[in-house]
Amino acid sequence: MRVADLTTPALLVEAGALEANLADMAAVLPGPRLRPHVKAHKTTALAARQLAHGHQGFTCATVREVEGMAAAGLGADLLLANEVLDARRLGAVVDSGARVTLAIDSEATLRAAVDGGIREVLVDVNIGLPRCGIAPDRAGALADAARAAGLRVRGVMGYEGHLQMLADQAERARLTTECTDRLLAAHADVGGEVISGGGTGTHTMNTACTEIQAGSYALMDTAYTAAGLTFRQSLTVLSTVVSATPPAGDMPGWAVADAGLKAFGMDHGNPTVPGADVWFCSDEHLTFTATPLPRPGDRIRIVPAHVDPTVALHERMHVVDGDGPDAEVLDSWPVDLRGW
Ligand code: PLP
Ligand code: MN
Secondary structure, eight states: OBGGGSOSSEEEEEHHHHHHHHHHHHHHSOGGGBOOBGGGTOOHHHHHHHHHTTOOEEEESSHHHHHHHHHTTOOSEEEEOSOOSOOHHHHHHHHTTOOEEEEEOSHHHHHHHHHHTOOEEEEEBOSSSSSSOBOGGGHHHHHHHHHHTTOEEEEEEEOOGGGTTOSOHHHHHHHHHHHHHHHHHHHHHHOSSEEEEOOGGGTTTOTTOSEEOOOGGGTOOHHHHHTTOOSOOOEEEEEEEEEEEOOBTTBOOEEEESOOTTTSOOTTOOOBOTTSEEEEEETTEEEEEOSSOOOTTOEEEEBOSOHHHHHTTOSEEEEEESSSTTOEEEEEEEOTTOOO
């Protein structure tokens, strides 16, 4: 099968770029220093490639991701780096033999962990992003309560998500150190062997963490490239040009591709068509201008601005060999961790 045989829009991952990203990251953060976040790709076949590069523990964002990873035989050490108020499905995963560690940030999430049959937790600490996480000075008391309730406290986690794409890298590093210091202060009260944090944008900066939760590095997107990250953009959406209007008078020509809002996560802006100027996306269309203007039937690879929500819109990820229009489709991976 060739790329030309695929129905568009279709999610493509270029095999060489993906493998280079996995190898580059494993060289910087080998083995247990990286706990890859699977929410970025939601694909157990891709997680298996990360395992092959030496990472046995994984980060998940949803109960569904934990279940799917365990069912795929990738459950040696799963961290659900998120709060849940009903952990019964996670307890069932533990009973099936997988190792599941759950983040808690309150008495309510602690109670849910106990009631659901979870045995191990991390205390999730608010280190600056107004999302989940307990205040650093209250983390020790929550850890004490967890131990009193019979849970094993493996340590702490914190996520400086607001810093990941800060354009000024020196400033990003400085602020990341401030956030990590908050995490270390909490860890002094909590104890345990795990200090988990970070993402693709700060993976070289939170050096005090025992493990980094980066996910986007494998597939990459234009937002992270704009922030100075040098991993390759291995993920694209293959699209067919369905209409083209030549220039007339003052009006430049434009072309329309068959992938729009329903094929791209748009919260980080428009996707990018290499060598072209994107005007706008609508439900099923992307309108752009380019010189020369493509013709109906031409196929283009469009680069998403934000990888995670883009992947979650697609059922499959086609692994392709190279960038050409005639590239071979090597494999087709189901995006099997989608949904809830
Ligand atoms: N950890 C948590 C808790 C996250 O929510 C995220 C992404 O949002 C990450 C880590 C890192 O992801 P990325 O590599 O995409 O920056
Ligand atoms: Mn993201």
